[in-house]
Amino acid sequence: MRKLPILLLAALPLWAQEIRLPPELNRLSAKAVETVDVTLEGPLLQMAAKFLSNEKPDEAQVKALISGLKSIQVKSFEFATPGEYPESDVEAIRSQLRAPAWQRIVGVVSKREGENAEVYTKMVNDKIAGLVILAAEPRELTIVNIVGTIDLSQLSALGGRFGVPRVELPRQKKDD
Amino acid sequence: MRARIAVGFAALALAVAAAPAGDRDFDAVVKGIESHYGVKRTSVPMFGMVKLIVKVARPSGVRQLDMALFENVPRDAPDADDLDLVIERAVPERWRPMVRVRSRDGESSYIYYREDGRNIRLMVVSFDGDEGSAVELSVPPDKLAEWLRDPADLNGRLGSPDRAHRDHSKEY
Numbered sequence: 001m002r003k004l005p006i007l008l009l010a011a012l013p014l015w016a017q018e019i020r021l022p023p024e025l026n027r028l029s030a031k032a033v034e035t036v037d038v039t040l041e042g043p044l045l046q047m048a049a050k051f052l053s054n055e056k057p058d059e060a061q062v063k064a065l066i067s068g069l070k071s072i073q074v075k076s077f078e079f080a081t082p083g084e085y086p087e088s089d090v091e092a093i094r095s096q097l098r099a100p101a102w103q104r105i106v107g108v109v110s111k112r113e114g115e116n117a118e119v120y121t122k123m124v125n126d127k128i129a130g131l132v133i134l135a136a137e138p139r140e141l142t143i144v145n146i147v148g149t150i151d152l153s154q155l156s157a158l159g160g161r162f163g164v165p166r167v168e169l170p171r172q173k174k175d176d
Numbered sequence: 177m178r179a180r181i182a183v184g185f186a187a188l189a190l191a192v193a194a195a196p197a198g199d200r201d202f203d204a205v206v207k208g209i210e211s212h213y214g215v216k217r218t219s220v221p222m223f224g225m226v227k228l229i230v231k232v233a234r235p236s237g238v239r240q241l242d243m244a245l246f247e248n249v250p251r252d253a254p255d256a257d258d259l260d261l262v263i264e265r266a267v268p269e270r271w272r273p274m275v276r277v278r279s280r281d282g283e284s285s286y287i288y289y290r291e292d293g294r295n296i297r298l299m300v301v302s303f304d305g306d307e308g309s310a311v312e313l314s315v316p317p318d319k320l321a322e323w324l325r326d327p328a329d330l331n332g333r334l335g336s337p338d339r340a341h342r343d344h345s346k347e348y
Contacts, residue, residue: 029278030280032278032280033279033280033281034277034278034279034280035276035277035278035279036275036276036277037273037275037276037277038274038275039272039273039274039275040274040324041272043291044272044274044289044324047291047296047317047320047321048317048320048321048324049321050317050321051317051318051321051322052321080280161324162324
């Protein structure tokens with residue numbers, strides 16, 4: 001019986017690692033000009049992986065990357081005018097992505113004015129087991145939640161596929 | 177010889193059993209939309225021939241096709257705006273959601289999928305203003321893998337062909 005609190009404490013970090021998209025986000029659909037939700041679950045990804053070519057380098061890279069994934073969820077909103085989504089909605093997600101489970105590996109990499117992106121990774125046994133991308137622009141908000149084992153060096157291959165935006169990752173840089 | 181005949185009958189029985197299951201799911205979606213909005217599907221001229229052509233020629237790898245069109249859908253009627261809930265209720269549980277696109281100008285598309293032996297079945301429900309459509313199709317996995325490169329574009333291919341999508345390959 002004494003072991004129960006210890007077991008619960010041990011389980012807490014695991015529970016804390018799962019991110020939940022706040023329900024308030026769904027309300028943004030009413031304001032958004034367009035809302036896109038993409039949910040690709042493990043079996044579908046594994047099925048897609050089987051049909052990517054090993055011969056073509058770009059497809060082989062994607063194949064290697066998605067073979068370890070359990071799911072990809074992309075939620076994207078486009079607004080007519082800037083500032084239509086509250087920062088609190090982004091903060092509600094950001095607040096779940098805390099150390100030690102989560103690490104922010106990219107703060108803001110902006111190639112054009114006002115385009116900000118944050119990339120967070122979840123570490124389990126020294127391996128990346130999850131990745132969240134928050135891309136917030138004045139008229140667009142995109143949240144990507146990838147669950148599964150990820151090789152960061154191959155992540156760029158995923159950009160532009162499966163609804164995932166391209167994100168430039170710094171080499172061996174941890175920005176937090 | 178008897179074993180071959182038995183296997184043949186078993187395969188035939190499975191094929192016969194599987195086909196109505198797919199049809200039943202499609203019918204459930206159509207009935208769900210019809211009962212919620214109080215509309216009836218409109219007949220598609222020559223659709224029987226289209227189905228036959230699809231079965232034989234398999235354009236873009238599509239092996240089976242069902243389609244229902246709806247007109248004069250009262251989307252502004254009370255309790256009719258929560259399309260998400262209507263579709264969620266209408267699509268049988270064994271289908272998994274894959275893509276949902278909603279726009280403020282009245283266009284909405286939903287794509288569900290389920291595995292069906294060697295193929296993947298897709299259920300695509302789209303609404304544009306007071307018009308709607310439900311399409312069920314069976315595609316080989318390699319074709320779906322190709323389409324999955326851009327799931328939002330998949331909606332454009334199967335749901336609302338006229339809609340212009342923003343660039344999802346944007347670089348940050």
